[in-house]
Amino acid sequence: MDLAEKRREVRKKLRKMEGLPTLPPIVQKLNTMIEDERVSIQQIAEVIERDQVITTKVLRLANSAFYGFPKKVSTVQNALMLLGINVIKVLITTSSIFEILHKEDVGLWEHSIGVAACAKIIAEKIELKDPQEIATAGLLHDLGRVIQKVGFKEEYEALLKAVEQGEDPLEAEMQIFGINHAEIGAFLMRQWSLPDRLIESVGSHHAIEKAKQFRKESAVIHLADVLVNARGYGKTIRKTVPFMNEKVFKLLKLDFLDIKEIYVKLEPKLYELKFFTEELRKELEASEV
Numbered sequence: 475m476d477l478a479e480k481r482r483e484v485r486k487k488l489r490k491m492e493g494l495p496t497l498p499p500i501v502q503k504l505n506t507m508i509e510d511e512r513v514s515i516q517q518i519a520e521v522i523e524r525d526q527v528i529t530t531k532v533l534r535l536a537n538s539a540f541y542g543f544p545k546k547v548s549t550v551q552n553a554l555m556l557l558g559i560n561v562i563k564v565l566i567t568t569s570s571i572f573e574i575l576h577k578e579d580v581g582l583w584e585h586s587i588g589v590a591a592c593a594k595i596i597a598e599k600i601e602l603k604d605p606q607e608i609a610t611a612g613l614l615h616d617l618g619r620v621i622q623k624v625g626f627k628e629e630y631e632a633l634l635k636a637v638e639q640g641e642d643p644l645e646a647e648m649q650i651f652g653i654n655h656a657e658i659g660a661f662l663m664r665q666w667s668l669p670d671r672l673i674e675s676v677g678s679h680h681a682i683e684k685a686k687q688f689r690k691e692s693a694v695i696h697l698a699d700v701l702v703n704a705r706g707y708g709k710t711i712r713k714t715v716p717f718m719n720e721k722v723f724k725l726l727k728l729d730f731l732d733i734k735e736i737y738v739k740l741e742p743k744l745y746e747l748k749f750f751t752e753e754l755r756k757e758l759e760a761s762e763v
């Protein structure tokens with residue numbers, strides 16, 4: 475099979491979501507409600523409260539160290555107002571994906587929330603609009619990896635083997651899948667009708683020149699990914715720091731001193747997050763016994 479064919483195959487499978495988690499009806503209902511401008515936050519909160527699992531997730535996210543609100547958030551409505559509808563939409567849509575998170579995936583989860591925290595710091599520094607949405611893009615940027623693992627087991631094994639033998643993961647996955655994890659993630663996010671800003675910054679995080687409308691956002695995720703990798707926080711399948719596109723400096727108007735400042739701000743955030751992921755790791759270990 476040539477690369478173009480492989481690519482088509484992967485897309486076909488993604489379209490059918492074969493072997494991939496599908497969205498429960500309540501999530502679909504919530505997504506339609508969120509799109510509808512006539513629906514109030516209170517009405518959305520009421521629907522969420524009818525679902526124990528989603529309620530728990532929303533409250534846990536709102537109370538996690540990631541957001542660092544000083545007081546406990548105890549109602550869904552407050553969580554919706556504090557986090558914003560977009561964050562909640564992403565959370566409920568992707569929760570079925572992260573549900574399949576296993577103990578061995580905590581490293582990727584850690585990497586993702588590290589990138590989210592870093593992307594938010596960069597977005598605030600360069601005064602990009604809605605830094606929280608950029609953080610969400612950071613959280614989801616490697617979603618394609620989760621999809622590769624659960625939806626394409628054989629190919630994923632081959633990828634791990636190639637990386638083990640010293641190949642660059644981006645090149646290896648092009649050979650094996652004909653499409654990289656960034657594009658796979660974006661493809662699925664489009665199917666779920668997530669906002670374009672999120673889709674493009676995830677889809678182009680390894681090739682910012684491909685971004686059309688949201689190149690700066692893509693550059694932020696690209697830079698955050700490299701910085702968190704270089705810091706050694708979390709664990710992905712890669713063994714080396716990804717190649718950094720130096721155009722990000724010009725595009726985001728940053729220099730090396732700014733990078734130093736970003737790291738200074740990032741460090742305490744990572745420290746806090748470590749507690750959160752340690753808890754998650756323990757929970758997963760307990761549930762897998």
Ligand SMILES: [Fe+2]
Pocket residue numbers: 615616655656679680699
């Ligand atoms: Fe990536």
Ligand SMILES: [Fe+2]
Pocket residue numbers: 585589615616699710
């Ligand atoms: Fe990454």
